[in-house]
Amino acid sequence: MTSQAAAAHAATTEDFSHNLAAVRQRINAAAASVGRDPSTVRLLPVTKTIPAERLRLAIAAGVDTLGENKVQEALAKHEEFKADYPHLRYAVIGPLQTNKAKFVAQFADEFHALDSLKLAETLQRRLEAEDRRLEVFIQVNTSGEESKSGIQASEAAALLEAIEPLDRLIPVGLMTMAANTTDEASIRASFRLLRGTLEELQAAGAPAQFTQLSMGMSGDFELAIQEGATVVRVGQGIFGARQYPTTA
Structure with missing residues (x-):
């Protein structure tokens, strides 16, 4: 039950309202197919490469969270929109170098790609300086693909324990990207591994708020929901096919 990744290009508030409603309908159907309450699944719009003028239309249609892979693009959008x-x-939601942790600490509410104690400690120091707190997801590489970031599932318990003293970080769950394949069984295996890892951490005494599974994107979010996702990261399903700048 993999899904069509990209929606029609949205150019008006009405287009965005239509696309958002269509994605939410699919979320509801996927949840219902396994007896889940659709309200337990949060839609996280992925807004990378989307210019401000289009985002204003999407916000008018109900988008209330901007998911960005690159921290400097996210910061620019925060500066653009914070007054309005x-x-x-x-x-x-993308990998972060420690030298850019200072930017995340300034404005971000969630970070979905925590993959080392060094990065966690750097975020802690920066958040102390900003007097802010940050929800974090530990990223796990569940596909075994070298192109993907994240720690091994077997390392998650140690990292979660190590960041416990870092009081500016609020560990809320785990994040993964499924195997890059059209094979549904492989995709589901990635999601099941993440869910199993979360259940093991909870059984071992994870913090009470450590309940979230950030998994599933435009092409596979329905499978992710069936396997337990609580956050699905959808870009092209809302905005249409991404348009990247051309290079000479």
Whole structure:
């Protein structure tokens, strides 16, 4: 039950309302197919490469969180929108170098790619300086692909324990990207490994708020929901096919 990744290109608030409603309908159907309450699944719009003028239309249609892979692009959008849309949340969902942790600490509400104690400690220091806190997801490489970031599932318990003293970080769950394949069994295996890892950590005494599974994107979020996702990261399903700048 893999899904069509990209929606029609959205150019008006009405287009965005239509696309958002279509994605939410699919979320509801996927949840219902395994007896889950659809309200337990949060849609995280992925807004990378989307310019501000289009995002304003999407916000008018109901987008309330911006998910960005690159922290500097996310920071620029925060600066653009903070006066007009103070309610917006910002989620950094891509890998982060320690030298850019200072930017995340300034504005982000969520970070979905925590993969080392060094990065966690750097974020802690930066968040102390900003007097802020940050929800974090530990990223796990569940596919075995070298192109993907994240720690091994077997390392998650040690990292979660190591960041416990870092009081500016709020560990809320795990994140993964499924195997890059059209094979549904392989995709489900990635998601099941993440869910199993979460269950093991909870059984071992993880913090009470450590309940979230950030997994599933435009092409596979329905499978992710069936395997337990609580956050699905959807870009092209809302905005349409991404348009990258051309290079000479």
